[in-house]
Amino acid sequence: MGPIGILPVSRTPEPVAYGVEMSDVGHETEPLHRALGLTDDELASVIEVLGREPNPLELSLYAVMWSEHCSYKSSRVHLRRLPTEGPGVLVGPGENAGVIDAGDGIAVAIRIESHNHPSAIEPHQGAATGVGGILRDIFTMGARPLAVMDPLFFGPLTDGRQRWLFEGVVGGISSYGNSVGVPTIGGELTFDECYAGNPLVNVLCLGALPVERLVLSAASGPGNLAVLLGSATGRDGIGGVSVLASAGFSGEGAEPDDAKRPSVQVGDPFEEKRLIEACLALLDARLVVGIQDLGGAGLACATSETAGKGGVGMDVDVSAVPRREEGMEPWEVMTSESQERMLAIVTPQDWPEVEAVCRRWEVRATVIGHVTEPVSSDGVAVGRLRLRDGFDGPILADVPAASLADDAPLYHRPLAPPDDREARAAEDPVGVGPIDVEGDLLALLGDPSWVYRQYDHQLFLNTVVGPGGDAALLRLAGPGLPPSRRGVAVTTDSAPRWCALDPRLGTALVVAESVLNLACVGARASAVVNCLNFGNPEHPEVMWQLSEAIDGMAEACVAFGLPVIGGNVSLYNESAGTDIDPSPVIGALGLVDELAARPPGAGWTEGSSVVLLGERAANGRFPLGGSRWALERRARRGGTLVSLDPEAHRRLVELVRALVAEAVAGGQTPLTGVHDCSGGGLGVALAEMAVHAGTGAELGGIGGFDELFCELPSRALVATTDPDGLLGRAADAGVPAGVLGTAGGTRLVIEGLVDLEVVEVTGAWRQALPDALEGV
């Protein structure tokens, strides 16, 4: 589209007036750039980009855009090692969300993010705005958000502050997610001392769209209008990415950094709901050229990214931005992280219709600028982001739009394994032997329903398997989508206790677990996203953990043929100088070709044979390093992990997937239950199957407590009415298989180890979380 130019395009070469007073930010004792979080070297880079000293407003733009949170300056060199391409990938990393072609004319968009630091400061709003932010990333792509998942990490609930954080986070997700009308279909709960000062709140969102509606966030067409949709801009969230997300907590745990609370945004799910409907209506009617959400770094990010990606410039009239408060300075307007806002690029001809759609949904729409032609500079066309006071008013800031994203610093930070690595590996927890096997087993059980019953997990009538299963399984359907008989499965997985021992193998094992979880509901894994939660990148051992984890993820993804289509890096997760354990979270997406019946579920039926698929032992041993038993029951953090055999794992996954896929396609199946065998080992998996079934079992052949609790990879439990048939299928597939016993009766009996009434097991499972929250 050619220039339309209903607005005058000024060519003023240099900023003529600043109108900026940064008295709120500048510290008298240190230079402004340092107060804003930029190093001296980074300031020098800004001067090089501009060819002059930046004014304070320009400096504030670079400070937020070059923050760790926005620029990935410490992790980018490592992230490049991840495989990102695959046959179904429509959009890979770098956009607002990854998108795959799911078939039947439907594309699926997925993204995962962290909202760790805001949630540590103000758990309810921190978690709520985390949900709001990720939804915008999804509908920015043209997709309707259809499901959310929340992996959560806290310190032990024996501490009152952790209970406050936990209930606040769950309440925030519940109140925002339910009201905005997107079901929360699963997640994960992890409790460990290392999160006491810095909890982790990750959120994954999945959406779907007709393939042809896919939109990207680039601006184009000089003369087109930049339209701000949604909430007015306030002072909330200023410095969210730089003050809050890109620095650790110094406090001693009890009340970390209350002074940072104003950097936490406040969410309004009703505004977001109307914004979703208005944006999807605009996209349906093809009324936008490009669209971008306002998240971290607010308008500074949205305007510079849309212009930068489109290779154009943008003039923004800062005075046109609707405000919640009087007296806001331009730098505050540009860096505010007020929630529920979008930036749309529309043609002048379409503007009246855009206004009408927004009026119907009661969404504020304001023209705040327009797209400009790139300006030739030394023979290169450069799009300039110019901030003005009035549409044709004085220029307050003038920077190359793409430089805010593309010229961000790139650090090769020093990395080194932790000093205690070998000592820790040598400290095998097996020596701290059994005292009370049944007591340990009961203590490792926990029903997460206290959490997910507070989340609407059923909206859109898609939830075939909801929270509490190995993976969530949804019908691939939603308003405005073409009809399909397919299903889509999602899981989030992590195991910081493994990654603390060996971040590379630990992360690979987490990817393997995700793939197996998808298979347990009949889905074939098609892509992964990741949220890399780590400590302070200025600590060499943290950078080593990050680098190793990325390599482990890359190796596993290559082995399983999985593209990584998006991710988020959250660094500076530390408190009082102590880093969290490396906590990479994997979100995996899978597809089911034919979803006509419910999968068997993680239980069994009276009379079924219980079969263990996969290797029984690792070279005849049952190592307990990194197991939940060692960590939670014996407080032992040492030992080594059992390595992953990708070929054996693939064979197991394909067998389980094929068996379950036959069931969900509606065929006759002898399967009565399927459960992945992971955290807590065989013991926890068997106990959970008994609880889900409400039926006991008589099982044997498990040699000792170490075999019961060790977390060998690549194993699944299957209950079947046709054990011979299953053993035959397993033999054909090259998967070791053995019958452990038969389901039935009211007791869970594991010969020589466990003999408990199922009601007692169920009681322990059900009461664990409520009792912890009551301080019992």
Place this chain on the structure above:
Amino acid sequence: MAARVGVVVFPGTNCEHDVVAALGRLGADAHLLWHGDEELGPLDAVVLPGGFAHGDYLRPGAIARFSPVMGAVARFAADGGPVVGICNGFQVLTEAGLLPGALQKNEHLRFLCAPATVEVVSQRSVLTAGVEVGTQLSIPINHFDGNYVCDEETLERLRAEDRIVLRYVGNPNGSLDDIAGIANEAGNVVGLMPHPERASDPLLGSADGAVLLRALLERARAAL
């Protein structure tokens, strides 16, 4: 001829597509109505679906009752047209005065999304006509404000006039007299907290809700 059902959308409503889909599965001609409309057009039944009309701000249903469409819904109801409010729709009907009582916060002060067992206790409504009294149905609930309350006199009338149509088996939210759904005097206006549309397909775990929706469509067709 298929029954024509209008499903009202307020800003913040979120179950409208689900209700349209569930009714469509049962053969109805269901379509969306906008809250700003002052006329309903030719219809055989109206459903106010679940969600958070106007964000539930002030109080669930407190703002929605002023939407232009509610005048038309009240006239439709006064003429004997079947009107069903599900969850937030029930809250809107009580705020609009089309049903007595109110829905307050759940007893345990938490949102609750879970399967509930409800028992049909009266056939005197468009939603339960023809459904055997004593029938137990597994239908999900999904609300923060589902704890039904009314004054003693109203409760006596509801009982005496057989207008309590659904009761919980195992009260999940503290509702007075285990009330899950009630009807107006004529039985053509019904409010219930459980979501029958969420239990309309065995793939989703239960098809018990279809029993109620089918009864509604039978009734709507009978009036054609």
